[in-house]
Amino acid sequence: MPGMDWDKLRIFHAVADAGSLTHAGDALRLSQSAVSRQIRALEESLGTTLFHRHARGLILTEQGELLFEATSMMAKRLDTAAARIRDSEEEVMGELRVTATVGFGSLWLAPRLAKLYDRYPDLKIDLMLEERVLDLPMREADVAIRMKEPSQADLVRKRLLNIRMRLYATTEYLDKAGRPERLEDMRNHRLICQNAHAPQVAAGAELVQMLLAQHMHSKLTVNNYFGVLQSVLNHVGVGVLPDYIIADRPHVERVLPEIESVEVPVFLAYPEELRQSRRVTAFREFIQEEILAYRKIQSGAEAVAEPDPQ
Numbered sequence: 001m002p003g004m005d006w007d008k009l010r011i012f013h014a015v016a017d018a019g020s021l022t023h024a025g026d027a028l029r030l031s032q033s034a035v036s037r038q039i040r041a042l043e044e045s046l047g048t049t050l051f052h053r054h055a056r057g058l059i060l061t062e063q064g065e066l067l068f069e070a071t072s073m074m075a076k077r078l079d080t081a082a083a084r085i086r087d088s089e090e091e092v093m094g095e096l097r098v099t100a101t102v103g104f105g106s107l108w109l110a111p112r113l114a115k116l117y118d119r120y121p122d123l124k125i126d127l128m129l130e131e132r133v134l135d136l137p138m139r140e141a142d143v144a145i146r147m148k149e150p151s152q153a154d155l156v157r158k159r160l161l162n163i164r165m166r167l168y169a170t171t172e173y174l175d176k177a178g179r180p181e182r183l184e185d186m187r188n189h190r191l192i193c194q195n196a197h198a199p200q201v202a203a204g205a206e207l208v209q210m211l212l213a214q215h216m217h218s219k220l221t222v223n224n225y226f227g228v229l230q231s232v233l234n235h236v237g238v239g240v241l242p243d244y245i246i247a248d249r250p251h252v253e254r255v256l257p258e259i260e261s262v263e264v265p266v267f268l269a270y271p272e273e274l275r276q277s278r279r280v281t282a283f284r285e286f287i288q289e290e291i292l293a294y295r296k297i298q299s300g301a302e303a304v305a306e307p308d309p310q
Contacts, residue, residue, distance in 0.1 A: 013071040093122035099141040103225030105129035131199035165261035190237030195221035203261035
């Protein structure tokens with residue numbers, strides 16, 4: 001029907017419910033004349049009278065009763081939909097778009113997600129692993145895990161942990177090729193690292209430059225840490241890797257423990273408008289629990305690697 005728009009129906013419903021233009025106007029925060037104008041326009045567009053105007057107020061005509069029945073059903077359905085949306089937020093279901101770097105996302109986060117799904121089986125996670133920083137305020141993603149503090153405004157940001165780039169190799173490789181004792185000994189080993197053009201944290205790039213200055217006889221460069229790790233695990237050489245990768249890999253040893261990058265902070269960030277989202281809260285709490293558990297494993301591994309001098 002031409003001219004029968006949502007706004008007029010909403011105003012009609014309020015008037016029919018209140019039985020008075022004045023009370024409906026108060027509820028809608030509109031003047032009595034504005035309410036009256038909208039009702040007249042609706043009656044004209046329908047070609048009928050919706051209210052009998054009496055001294056004591058308004059009474060619905062037969063046609064008005066029909067329309068009120070329809071708007072009441074609409075109001076009920078909208079209330080139900082709103083309640084379901086709120087419930088779905090409570091139950092932690094629906095899609096959550098998470099962005100992280102390729103290394104952290106594939107090697108630390110993805111292996112831990114089974115626990116999150118055990119807790120919230122109806123969650124749908126879209127994991128976007130790339131070095132490009134996605135625009136959270138423009139809703140390219142809901143949550144980001146990044147290796148530097150996000151600079152965008154209107155973001156909730158939380159520092160999760162600090163990581164360092166270190167040297168690692170398998171026990172099998174070191175038994176065969178020997179364990180370097182000084183930096184110069186690295187010349188006799190194959191260095192595995194990210195190539196200079198791959199997007200990476202500055203701390204990692206600086207460590208690699210320092211090592212390459214030793215004039216390695218052989219090296220393997222890869223454009224992400226996943227490739228570096230696979231090469232290390234298959235005994236190709238000594239790799240430069242973030243420490244979070246190694247905590248649960250018993251056959252990998254740290255090489256030259258005194259050599260490491262400066263600390264790199266890892267941040268969790270999400271838009272201010274998602275602060276109340278149950279999905280985001282559930283994910284944030286899960287990540288914080290996993291970070292605590294990881295730190296315990298890591299401190300245990302470091303205690304074993306560096307025995308008490310007594």
